[in-house]
Amino acid sequence: MNIKEKIEALRNSLREHNHNYYVLDNPTISDYEFDIMLKELQDLEDQHPEFHDATSPTLRVGGGITKYFETVAHEHRMYSLENSYSKEDLEDWEKRIQKNLGDVPVEFTCELKYDGASISLTYEKGQLMRAVTRGDGFQGDDVTTNIKTIKSVPLRLKGDYPEKFDIRGEIVLPFEGFAKMNQERLENGEDPYMNPRNTASGSLKLQDSALVAQRPLECLLYSIVGPNLNISSQFEVLEKARSWGFKVPTVAEVCKSTDEVMAFVEYWDVHRHELPYETDGVVVKVNNLQYQDELGYTAKSPRWAMAYKFKAEQVSTLLNEITYQVGRTGAITPVANLNPVLLAGTTVKRASLHNADQIAKLDIREGDTVFVEKGGEIIPKIIGVDFSKRPADSSPTVYIDHCPECHTKLERTEGDAKHYCTNYYGCPPQITGRIQHYISRKAMDIEGLGGETVELLFKEGLIENYADLYVLNKEQVMPLERMAEKSAENLVKGVAKSVEIPFERVLFALGIRFVGETVAKKLAKAYKNIDALMSASYDELMSVDEIGQVIAASVIEFFQNEKNIEIIERLKSYGVQFELSAEKLENQTELLKGSTFVVSGVFEKVSRDELKKLIEDNGGKVGSSISSKTSYLVAGDKMGPSKRTKAEGLNIPIISEDDFLEMLQ
Incomplete structure (x- = not known):
C-alpha cells in the first residue's frame, strides 16, 4: 500500500468510526485506539501536504480563526413556523389545508422541536461546502469553519445522495x-x-x-431542500438523510389524524424530560412533499407545517415598577420591572405589559406579585396577579398622559390600543429608533454600527437622522466611548458599503409606518423607483396588491412631510439605491397585469417556483386557493381533482403549462 492509499484508508476508517460513535451512539473501538489512528493520519498529512482533503477527519480538531463572519444569502429561504397551543388550533390548520388541497387524505409527520441554533448545511457531490446560520431567514452568517468541528456533521456523505442540496437542522448542546x-x-x-x-x-x-471543537455540540437534522431530490414524503426525508450519514432523531411518527397528532404531543409533553436535549414542542408537517408544494408559504411561514408548543413554564415574582418605553413610531410600551426570576433557563427581569387596556384588564399594579410565563417560551409576559399577596395600601395604575422622554401630550386614536407621542422629529427615542431601524440587518445591514453607538452619535450631536450617517468620518467617531481607530474605520466603511443595498430594502429601512419587508417589496415592484412612489395617489396605492387603506394613508403622509423628502434627496446624493436594479427589471413586463393565477400539480418545462416567478415578473398575481377572483388555473400533472371541480364550477379557465408559456410570447 503506497502513502496515498494508506492516507485514504485511514480517513475512511476514521470516518466510519466517527459515524458509529457520534451519530449511531455505537462505538466499535476505544477512544484510545481512535486517537492513535487520528495521530497517525495527522503525521502522514503533515509529511504529505500534496494529499490535502478538505473533508479529512483531522480537521475536526479546529484551529481556524474567523475574525469576521461573512453574510451569505440563503439559496432557499429559511422560514419560521406558525405556533399552535391547542387541539383547536391544529384542527383549524387542518381545515385550511383541506380547503386548499380539496378532499384528499392527508397524513402528518410529527417530530420533536429541538431547542437549539438553526443551521443550513449545503452539500455538493456529497461534500460539505458551506454552513450558514438562520439569520433573518433570507441571509445568515457563514460559520463553516466552526461547524466542521462538530463530530456529528458529516464532511463527506455516503449512499445515493442528490448532486446538490441544503439540509436544515439545529445545533444543540446535550x-x-x-x-x-x-x-x-x-x-x-x-x-x-x-x-x-x-x-x-x-x-x-x-x-x-479550536474552542468550538472542545464543546460537546451535536447537529440534529430534519429538513432537505433542493431540486431533483427524488423524495416523496417528509418521513422519507428523515430516513434518506439518516442513510447518507446525518444524525437524524429517531423520534418521528406518521399520523393519519389530529387525534393521532395530539396523542403524540401528549406522550412527549410528559416523556420529553427523559431526552438528552432541550425540546419545547412538536413540529407537525404535511407528510406528502407534493402537497407541501401545493400549499406553499405565507409571507413568513410554510402553510404545510405547524409547531405545537408545550405548555409554557410559569413563575411568580414581584413587580417593582412600571416604566414606559418610546418606540421609533412614537408608540408607548409599558414595561414591568421585576424581581429577577429564573424562567425556562433564562433570568427574567422585565416583561412587556403591551398597553393601557391590558394593564386595566388584569388590574396590574406596582407592588403586586405577578405570574410570568414565556409566550412560546421566548418573550416573557405577565398573565395574571396573585391578589392574595396584594399590599393593603395598593392603588390602581394610572397610565401616563405625557411622553416620558420629551413630555409631549400623548394621543390615542379610536380603535388603536396604543398611546403615541406625536413629537416625531423632537423626541430622542423616536429619532434614534428610526436610525437603529435603518441600520438593522433586514434593512441596510450596516456592519460596525450598533444601537448603542447610534445613541452615542446622537447624544454627541453628530447625527440627527439616518442621512447624517453618510457624512461621518473616522476622526469624528474615534473619540466616542469604546471606539478605537479600527472600529471607527469599520463603521465608516460599513456606512459606505450600504449604498449597495437594493431598493426594496432601502424602502423598508426608511421606516414608513406599516411598511414592513413584504409591503416594501410589493411597492418597490409596483413603482420601480422612489419618485414614482412619491407621486402616487391614494387610489393608485390602493390598487397595488395587498395595499389597504391604512398603508396607503401612511405612505401618503410620509411623503407629504418636507423633512422626509429632504432626507431622501440627501440619501440619493450619497448614492443610496432608490430604484430597482437593471437585473431586477430584466424580463419584467405588465403582460399579466390584473390577472390572478392559481398553480397546481407537477410541471415539466419549469418548476412550480419558476412558474410563480414568471407570473409575478410579468405583472400577475399568484393566488393560494381558487376563488371567484381567480383568472386562470394553471394545471400540471397530478393536480388534485377538487381544484379542477371548483374551477369548473366557477367557470375559471383551466390552462396547461404550454398554454401559460404561450401567453408570455
Whole structure:
C-alpha cells in the first residue's frame, strides 16, 4: 500500500468510526485506539501536504480563526413556523389545508422541536461546502469553519445522495455536556452558562474554531431542500438523510389524524424530560412533499407545517415598577420591572405589559406579585396577579398622559390600543429608533454600527437622522466611548458599503409606518423607483396588491412631510439605491397585469417556483386557493381533482403549462 492509499484508508476508517460513535451512539473501538489512528493520519498529512482533503477527519480538531463572519444569502429561504397551543388550533390548520388541497387524505409527520441554533448545511457531490446560520431567514452568517468541528456533521456523505442540496437542522448542546461545561467553569471561578440553547448559539460565532471543537455540540437534522431530490414524503426525508450519514432523531411518527397528532404531543409533553436535549414542542408537517408544494408559504411561514408548543413554564415574582418605553413610531410600551426570576433557563427581569387596556384588564399594579410565563417560551409576559399577596395600601395604575422622554401630550386614536407621542422629529427615542431601524440587518445591514453607538452619535450631536450617517468620518467617531481607530474605520466603511443595498430594502429601512419587508417589496415592484412612489395617489396605492387603506394613508403622509423628502434627496446624493436594479427589471413586463393565477400539480418545462416567478415578473398575481377572483388555473400533472371541480364550477379557465408559456410570447 503506497502513502496515498494508506492516507485514504485511514480517513475512511476514521470516518466510519466517527459515524458509529457520534451519530449511531455505537462505538466499535476505544477512544484510545481512535486517537492513535487520528495521530497517525495527522503525521502522514503533515509529511504529505500534496494529499490535502478538505473533508479529512483531522480537521475536526479546529484551529481556524474567523475574525469576521461573512453574510451569505440563503439559496432557499429559511422560514419560521406558525405556533399552535391547542387541539383547536391544529384542527383549524387542518381545515385550511383541506380547503386548499380539496378532499384528499392527508397524513402528518410529527417530530420533536429541538431547542437549539438553526443551521443550513449545503452539500455538493456529497461534500460539505458551506454552513450558514438562520439569520433573518433570507441571509445568515457563514460559520463553516466552526461547524466542521462538530463530530456529528458529516464532511463527506455516503449512499445515493442528490448532486446538490441544503439540509436544515439545529445545533444543540446535550444536558450532560452542558452540565460538564458548567462544572468546569465553576471550578475555574467563572460564572456558569445560563442555558444550553444560548450556549450552543454563542458557540457558532466563536472566532477560534479550536474552542468550538472542545464543546460537546451535536447537529440534529430534519429538513432537505433542493431540486431533483427524488423524495416523496417528509418521513422519507428523515430516513434518506439518516442513510447518507446525518444524525437524524429517531423520534418521528406518521399520523393519519389530529387525534393521532395530539396523542403524540401528549406522550412527549410528559416523556420529553427523559431526552438528552432541550425540546419545547412538536413540529407537525404535511407528510406528502407534493402537497407541501401545493400549499406553499405565507409571507413568513410554510402553510404545510405547524409547531405545537408545550405548555409554557410559569413563575411568580414581584413587580417593582412600571416604566414606559418610546418606540421609533412614537408608540408607548409599558414595561414591568421585576424581581429577577429564573424562567425556562433564562433570568427574567422585565416583561412587556403591551398597553393601557391590558394593564386595566388584569388590574396590574406596582407592588403586586405577578405570574410570568414565556409566550412560546421566548418573550416573557405577565398573565395574571396573585391578589392574595396584594399590599393593603395598593392603588390602581394610572397610565401616563405625557411622553416620558420629551413630555409631549400623548394621543390615542379610536380603535388603536396604543398611546403615541406625536413629537416625531423632537423626541430622542423616536429619532434614534428610526436610525437603529435603518441600520438593522433586514434593512441596510450596516456592519460596525450598533444601537448603542447610534445613541452615542446622537447624544454627541453628530447625527440627527439616518442621512447624517453618510457624512461621518473616522476622526469624528474615534473619540466616542469604546471606539478605537479600527472600529471607527469599520463603521465608516460599513456606512459606505450600504449604498449597495437594493431598493426594496432601502424602502423598508426608511421606516414608513406599516411598511414592513413584504409591503416594501410589493411597492418597490409596483413603482420601480422612489419618485414614482412619491407621486402616487391614494387610489393608485390602493390598487397595488395587498395595499389597504391604512398603508396607503401612511405612505401618503410620509411623503407629504418636507423633512422626509429632504432626507431622501440627501440619501440619493450619497448614492443610496432608490430604484430597482437593471437585473431586477430584466424580463419584467405588465403582460399579466390584473390577472390572478392559481398553480397546481407537477410541471415539466419549469418548476412550480419558476412558474410563480414568471407570473409575478410579468405583472400577475399568484393566488393560494381558487376563488371567484381567480383568472386562470394553471394545471400540471397530478393536480388534485377538487381544484379542477371548483374551477369548473366557477367557470375559471383551466390552462396547461404550454398554454401559460404561450401567453408570455
